[in-house]
Amino acid sequence: MMSVQALYTRQTPKCINGEPLSSGPSLIGYDEVLAIIGQVQSKYHVGSTVLDAQITQNKQAADSLRQAITASLSQQIDSDLAKSLANAAVIEVCESPVCSRCKGTGQLEKKGEGIVQCTKCHGVGNHIPSQRALHALVMGQLPKDMRMGRQKFLKDYYDQYMLVVDRLYRESSNASSFAKEILSKCYF
Numbered sequence: 378m379m380s381v382q383a384l385y386t387r388q389t390p391k392c393i394n395g396e397p398l399s400s401g402p403s404l405i406g407y408d409e410v411l412a413i414i415g416q417v418q419s420k421y422h423v424g425s426t427v428l429d430a431q432i433t434q435n436k437q438a439a440d441s442l443r444q445a446i447t448a449s450l451s452q453q454i455d456s457d458l459a460k461s462l463a464n465a466a467v468i469e470v471c472e473s474p475v476c477s478r479c480k481g482t483g484q485l486e487k488k489g490e491g492i493v494q495c496t497k498c499h500g501v502g503n504h505i506p507s508q509r510a511l512h513a514l515v516m517g518q519l520p521k522d523m524r525m526g527r528q529k530f531l532k533d534y535y536d537q538y539m540l541v542v543d544r545l546y547r548e549s550s551n552a553s554s555f556a557k558e559i560l561s562k563c564y565f
């Protein structure tokens with residue numbers, strides 16, 4: 378079965394040539410790739426955009442996430458701060474390097490226990506910034522008079538930030554499961 382990774386990778390322009398793309402023993406065409414992604418997008422729009430930004434490092438997808446999160450956070454907090462939190466969340470979920478311990482799988486093999494969740498990234502597979510690094514990143518994008526100390530930032534905004542990050546992971550996981558479900562019914 379084609380992986381979700383391969384699915385999103387194959388929508389990139391270098392594949393636009395009308396030729397069927399080989400995927401192990403089966404063939405899947407560019408049109409089918411787009412049709413499947415279209416289905417995922419219409420059901421899990423945010424999640425599909427997260428997958429696109431994560432897997433293909435699609436800048437447009439990442440920017441549209443930044444805008445959507447900024448718009449939603451701006452209803453509760455100052456728009457400069459909303460924009461900076463949105464930027465940090467997209468970097469953490471879509472643009473951060475893979476976890477150095479589990480190499481992106483989110484899992485580790487532990488003697489006597491079998492496969493367990495990675496203790497460094499808590500199963501997400503990406504590098505997780507420290508609270509210190511997060512504070513520095515968010516403040517760095519703000520006008521000087523709006524910056525605040527780490528304690529105040531963590532107390533007033535960290536929960537809100539983590540809600541955004543958790544939602545992005547949840548949406549992408551839903552989109553990925555749905556894409557797998559469609560792929561499992563195709564061709565095989």
Ligand SMILES: [Zn+2]
Pocket residue numbers: 476477478479480481482483484495496497498499500501502503
């Ligand atoms: Zn890890």
